[in-house]
Amino acid sequence: xxxxxxxxxxxxxxxxxxxxxxxxxxxxxxxxxxxxxxxxxxxxxxxxxxxxxxxxxxxxxxxxxxxxxxxxxxxxxxxxxxxxxxxxxxxxxxxxxxxxxxxxxxxxx
Numbered sequence: 400x401x402x403x404x405x406x407x408x409x410x411x412x413x414x415x416x417x418x419x420x421x422x423x424x425x426x427x428x429x430x431x432x433x434x435x436x437x438x439x440x441x442x443x444x445x446x447x448x449x450x451x452x453x454x455x456x457x458x459x460x461x462x463x464x465x466x467x468x469x470x471x472x473x474x475x476x477x478x479x480x481x482x483x484x485x486x487x488x489x490x491x492x493x494x495x496x497x498x499x500x501x502x503x504x505x506x507x508x
Contacts, residue, residue, distance in 0.1 A: 400455065401454075401458050401494050402452060402492070402493050403455065403490060404450050405452075405489075407448050407485055408487045408488065409486065416480055416481070421451075427473040428464060428470075428473065431463070431469065434454075435454035448488075448489075
């Protein structure tokens with residue numbers, strides 16, 4: 400399993416519009432093979448980014464999503480936000496090797 404953290408720095412004046420866009424998104428990713436779940440995290444301190452944290456069965460499943468027509472179509476909605484809403488973003492991908500459920504990767508420690 401992998402996690403993908405998209406850290407999105409948002410203009411504070413546009414935060415409400417940014418959040419509303421996520422509330423109304425079409426959720427195409429929910430039907431993508433290999434997708435497990437996602438969470439959109441709101442910063443608690445000024446200057447920190449929003450984080451869109453998603454969980455995937457594999458890197459290959461995530462990459463298939465990123466190159467799919469559903470991804471391209473699902474991200475068209477960003478064009479409806481004012482240009483200065485998203486200031487920058489950084490994507491981080493991590494492999495889960497252990498967790499609270501002890502499932503990890505199935506390897507014994």
